[in-house]
Amino acid sequence: MTISEAASWLRAHDDYLIITHRRPDGDTLGSAAALVRGLRACGKTAYIFKNEETTSKYLGFVSPFLAPDGFEFRSIVSVDVASEGLFPKGSEHLLGRTDLAIDHHPSNTLYAALTCVDGSKAACGEMIYDLLIELNGDIDDDTAAALYTAISTDTGCFAFGNTTHNTFRCAALVTEKNIGLPELNRVLFRTKSRGRLELEGTVMAGIRYYYGGRVAITSITKALMDRTGCTEDDMDDIAAIPGAVEGVWCGITMRELSSETDVKISVRSGNLFNSNEFCSKFGGGGHAMASGASFKGITLETLLGMLLEELDNIFLPQGYSR
Numbered sequence: 562m563t564i565s566e567a568a569s570w571l572r573a574h575d576d577y578l579i580i581t582h583r584r585p586d587g588d589t590l591g592s593a594a595a596l597v598r599g600l601r602a603c604g605k606t607a608y609i610f611k612n613e614e615t616t617s618k619y620l621g622f623v624s625p626f627l628a629p630d631g632f633e634f635r636s637i638v639s640v641d642v643a644s645e646g647l648f649p650k651g652s653e654h655l656l657g658r659t660d661l662a663i664d665h666h667p668s669n670t671l672y673a674a675l676t677c678v679d680g681s682k683a684a685c686g687e688m689i690y691d692l693l694i695e696l697n698g699d700i701d702d703d704t705a706a707a708l709y710t711a712i713s714t715d716t717g718c719f720a721f722g723n724t725t726h727n728t729f730r731c732a733a734l735v736t737e738k739n740i741g742l743p744e745l746n747r748v749l750f751r752t753k754s755r756g757r758l759e760l761e762g763t764v765m766a767g768i769r770y771y772y773g774g775r776v777a778i779t780s781i782t783k784a785l786m787d788r789t790g791c792t793e794d795d796m797d798d799i800a801a802i803p804g805a806v807e808g809v810w811c812g813i814t815m816r817e818l819s820s821e822t823d824v825k826i827s828v829r830s831g832n833l834f835n836s837n838e839f840c841s842k843f844g845g846g847g848h849a850m851a852s853g854a855s856f857k858g859i860t861l862e863t864l865l866g867m868l869l870e871e872l873d874n875i876f877l878p879q880g881y882s883r
């Protein structure tokens with residue numbers, strides 16, 4: 562359904578429970594906070610279903626709106642949630658009951674009775690902005706701050722390849738409001754945990770170059786994760802590091818997961834290397850500029866050997882030696 566149809570549907574119903582996705586990011590939480598605010602602004606009752614994995618960075622946006630025990634909802638709306646497999650912990654009783662899914666993932670599995678999906682949008686927050694303007698004609702400052710958080714975090718502060726003119730249009734309109742932009746940007750983009758900084762340092766120091774500097778490979782061990790106290794929440798965009806070096810066509814981050822033989826790679830590249838084609842050789846995939854693959858039962862050392870053998874096929878014929 563379209564944004565206008567979603568707005569009409571929201572106007573016609575009430576007592577909303579909003580669902581965010583597992584390992585919630587700025588987009589799902591910012592979108593949920595903005596939607597609750599917008600629904601309340603037009604006289605509706607709305608709360609957010611508690612997501613235990615919410616990190617401190619985003620907690621302030623959603624904590625005023627968490628559903629109290631025994632809240633008798635009548636309508637369930639999910640935001641930025643591509644499938645029911647991504648529903649948060651403790652939501653088992655809500656499966657199969659979503660009335661409306663608002664999402665920007667083309668892979669949305671259509672689990673809701675009604676779906677408003679637009680894969681051309683970089684962030685779900687862009688859709689929520691249009692929806693709230695349709696619903697109320699305007700947004701308040703705090704809603705604008707939540708939407709800025711959604712839009713800016715899902716685009717890596719307007720730097721990822723998904724950023725479009727519409728992203729900037731929405732960003733321009735929400736920053737007309739008083740959202741405390743310098744402080745918000747400082748918290749969202751210019752602040753790191755000590756663990757993350759130590760992890761970055763080790764990842765950078767561990768980069769090895771191959772094929773005349775066209776390939777950069779680094780690794781993250783489980784021991785490093787344990788030592789720095791980093792969790793998945795600290796891993797955002799860490800794989801961008803080796804690929805960000807000048808002259809590198811392909812940056813690979815190898816990582817140990819639950820054990821030393823449960824490993825994965827994340828590959829990042831520019832136009833001159835196809836990450837998706839490379840990862841598909843190992844049963845993985847993704848996008849041309851960002852892909853990954855998983856491996857079981859091998860160590861990082863063995864994995865490195867396998868990767869270099871495959872890279873030989875690409876780079877040796879081009880005159881680069883390992």
Ligand SMILES: [Mn+2]
Pocket residue numbers: 588589641665683684685715
């Ligand atoms: Mn998103």
